[in-house]
Amino acid sequence: MRAFLQSAIICAAVGCAIVGLTILQPLPSVAADSNAKQRGAELFAQHGCAHCHGPAGVGGGRGPDLQLVRKRMNKGQIAHQIHDGGMSMPAFASSLTDPEIEDLVAYLRAKRKFVRVPAAPHPAPPPPTSTDSDPN
Numbered sequence: 001m002r003a004f005l006q007s008a009i010i011c012a013a014v015g016c017a018i019v020g021l022t023i024l025q026p027l028p029s030v031a032a033d034s035n036a037k038q039r040g041a042e043l044f045a046q047h048g049c050a051h052c053h054g055p056a057g058v059g060g061g062r063g064p065d066l067q068l069v070r071k072r073m074n075k076g077q078i079a080h081q082i083h084d085g086g087m088s089m090p091a092f093a094s095s096l097t098d099p100e101i102e103d104l105v106a107y108l109r110a111k112r113k114f115v116r117v118p119a120a121p122h123p124a125p126p127p128p129t130s131t132d133s134d135p136n
Contacts (some may be wrong), residue, residue, distance in 0.1 A: 040107025043100055047092065057111060063089060070109045078105045 044050065044057065053059075057066030069078060082101050085091035092101070 036103045036106040037110045038107075039100075040103040040105070040110075043096070043104050044107060047095065049104075052089070057108065066108055067111050070111065075105050075109065078108055 041056070049057070052061065052063030053066050054061055057069070059065060073081070079101050081089065082096065082104055083091065083093045096104070
């Protein structure tokens, strides 16, 4: 009986020590920080996203304008679109890691200000040609 009591006390002490150590460990941060947004901006530029979505996602063209994508899609939907592609967007699963996709999502979700892109200027009309055939 005494050996059983000693074993129970030792187990309880070890259990308390394990619980105490886990409580003292700092919890990992789950918030997207500015570093993730900065890395996402770099990835956006490096992987040709601006080719279809415009510089910094403003303007679109071939692809949609991404300024307010956070209002149209949640994090999971944005990540899925980047990973698997769809419609005319290619999939980036083979060229981006999951953490890189998370950085891109953080960057896109951080966009808050709507910037109106001006229309391309119309070309200047050609100068008028002279129809005067009089050499004098």
